[in-house]
Amino acid sequence: MVYTLLEMFREIMEAVEEEFSGLAAHRYVGEIIQYHRLQASPGYRRAAEHTYQKLLDFGLEAKILSYPAREGVTFWAQPSFQEWEAREGVLHLLEPESRKLADYREIKLSLIQRSAPFEEEAEIALLEDGLEVEEYEGLDLEGKVVLTKGDVRRVHYLAVERGGAVGIIYDGIKELPGLERHLDDALQYTSFWWYGGERKCFGFVLSPREGERLRRSIKGGSVAKVRAKVMSRFWDGSLEVVSAFLPGESDEEVVVVAHLCHPQWSANDNASGSATLLEVARTLHRLTLGGRLKKPRRSIRFLLVPEMTGTYAYLAAHEGRLPQMIAGLNLDMVGESQELCGSTLVVERLPGSTPAFPGDLLERLLEAVADAGVGGYPSFRHGSTPFSGGSDHIILSDPVVGVPSPLLIQWPDRFYHTSLDTQDKVDPQMLGRVGKVAGTYAYLLASAEREETTWLAWEMLTRFKERLVRLVQEERRAGREVVRKVGRLQNQGILGLRSLRRLADIELKGFESELSSFTQRELKNVPGLRNEEVKRSENEWEEEARRLVPRRLYKGPIRVTPYLGRLGTDERERWWRLEHRYGNALWYLLPLTLYWANGERTLHEIVDLVEMETGKRAAELLVTYCRTLSDLDLLHLLER
Structure with a gap:
């Protein structure tokens, strides 16, 4: 017998909806954002202690786990990296006029996070972006502060490491594709990341309006001089993970994760996800304790x-528990007032290298909650997107980690990573909707037996058919070869079904x-179908990719950024060019490269797989x- 979602799970969804309070979660957001929650800092620790105490008050088993925050x-x-805090950070303009430009005490984002201590006067040197070496030709930056709209990591390398500047003033707002921001008075969240061996410096952040005012003055011929005072310190400390536990009958686990960090206020990113997690934990504890749910x-x-x-630290410390973690869910930026x-x-689906049941279930639950509006029409904007990375789920969903974890996120967000990400942008009703989805998802997977697993198999089969029909139609219209893509989708569909055996032996x-x-049957509907290999002219990167077989040495995706100091000048410049060309696509292209590396595939085969998944052929980048x-x-790279 085939059950509908509500026939199968109405009791769970209704119980979660009745117990979960969006207003309470909204109040938790207000509590969390009182803390300046930078990773490895006293402010983050206080937020961790606050949420830990709430979980205890709710009646859950909870503890704070500490991991070393130090270089090496x-x-x-x-x-890892050292702990940091700032007690004061003030930037005063001295010439051509006198006024205060930035004050950490007033707005935490006024200071570039992890700024080094400094107390001196300095002249401002004007840059536009400061991203190209040529922009620095003829500039004397020794002992000066640079004003820039460019990527702070790149500017630090060129202006501070190589040019002798002592600090950076940033006045940009990063654009988001498809969304106009117009945030002239906002401050961009900006941070240094020190992993060891860098020349540390200080930095401040100005709004675009304040920055433009200063730029006009300098372009008009005035000499601009500032006095900067930063009282900060670095030390070998700790970073904390808060862990709470709702016990079941077996040693298997469903993992729900949300990042607690980010500077004050960072209400949607990610006090909203953390608050939702807290209320989901309370809700499921109350429902099971009271007998409403078994x-x-x-x-x-x-x-x-x-x-x-924190996710790397926790999983590395509990590596022996990974086989018992059957699935996860990442809650990141979920409370936005749309x-x-x-x-x-949106539900961000699992990577193609990790075909499994959680993504289809989460999509179905989100649809059920959205379609509960008047007349069955969606009551809010929702959808699903392919894997794009950028948050903790990229670690969990790595095939060698083996905890398939979709992401639930609101995207884009006009106020993302700015001083305007405040509690008034968080919608209690949206928190309630997300709580209903997340709570139902976690409990369903935690309690699923044969009947529920069989229903999920039907759901996965239905969604596979929808995706296949859409793929064939799109490929027919585009006139492209489809056999390999269809074959890949079919293989993923079968492997996804087989992943259900982690829930029940059906x-x-x-x-x-x-x-x-x-x-x-669908392939037979494609006229003139030819199972031919796509022919393309191959450059040196494609040829090199054919000779290489990557073998992984570590679990989890690996970023190059923390290791830039170990690269030579030419290698670092080459990497920057690729970063600049591919931009945010690196967040998914690089993890996918490692996901598909099983020690047997050539890098050329991986280039093909990544292209089929993302539409981007990036042989030079991957090599x-x-x-x-x-x-x-x-x-480890084997050469054939």
Whole structure:
């Protein structure tokens, strides 16, 4: 018998909806944003202690786990860094007029986070972006402060490391594709990241309006001089992960994660995800304690982490538990008022290298909640997107980690990473919707047995058919070869169905047979279909990729950024060019490269797989990335 979602799970969804309070979660947001929650800092620690106490007050088992925050420590291949705090940060303009430009005491984002201590006067040197070496020709930056709209890491390298500048003033706002921001009075969240060996400096952040005023003065011929005072310190300290536990009948776990970090205020990013996690934990504890829902088969683990770093640290410390973690969910930026922020609530699907059941379930639950509006029409904007990385789920969903974890996020957000990400942009009703989805998702997977797993198999089969039909139609219109893409989708569909055996030992032969038969029927509908290899002219990068077989040495994605100081000048410049060319696409192209590296595939095969998944053919990037990791002893490269 085939059940509908509400027939199968109405009791759970209704119970979660009745117990979960969006208003309470909104209040938690207000509590969390009182703390300046920079990773590895006293402010973050206070936020961790606050949320830990709330979890205890709710009646859950909870603890704070500490990991070393110091140079020379790695969690798998992710380097740690020193703890930091600032007690004061003030920037005064002295010439051509006298006024205060920035004050950390008033707005925490006024200071570039992790600024080094400094107390002197300095002249301002004007840059536009400061990204190209040529822009520095003829400039004497020794002892000066540069004013820039460019990437702070790049400007630090060129202006401070190589040019002798003592500090940076940043006055930009990063653009978001497809969304006009017009935030002339906002401050951009900006931070240094020190991993060891860098020449530390200080920095301040101005709004675009204040920056333009200063730029006009300098362009008019005036000499601009500032006095900067930064009282800060670095030390070997700790970073904290808050772990709470809802026990089940077995040693298996469902993991719900949200990052607790980011500077004050950072309400949607990510006090909203952290607050939702807290209320989901309270809700499920109350429902199971009171008997409304039975004790689940599997436990549910709730993790509040410093983004990325904390997830690496926790998983590396609990590597032996990974096989028991059957699935996860990442809650990041979930509370946006869509009207104010221009956001859409989306499920980011799993990477193609990790075909599994959680993504389809989360999509179905989100649709069920959205379609509960008047007349069955969606009550808010929602959708799903391919894997794009950028948050903690990229670590969990790595095939060698093996905890398939979709992301639930509102994107884009007009106020993302700015001083205007405040509590008034958080919608209690949206928190309630997300809580209903997340709570139902976690409990369903924790309690699923044969009946629920069989329903999920039908759901996955239905969604596979929808994706296949859409793929074939799109490829027909574009006149492109489809056989390989369809074959890849079919293989992922079968592997996704087989992942259900982590929930229950159900019979899958009929589902797999129907999936394969449907695939063949759809392919027969494509006129003039030819199973031919795509022919393309190959450059030196494609040829080199054919000779290389990458073998992984570490679990988890690996970023080059923490290791830039170990690269030579030419290698660093080459890497910057690729970063600049590909931009945010690196957040998914690089993880996918490692995900597909199983020690047998050539890098050329991986280039093909990444292209099929993303539409981007990036042989030069992937070869350079793997060569760089190999030079850093982070990846083993076999040459054929």
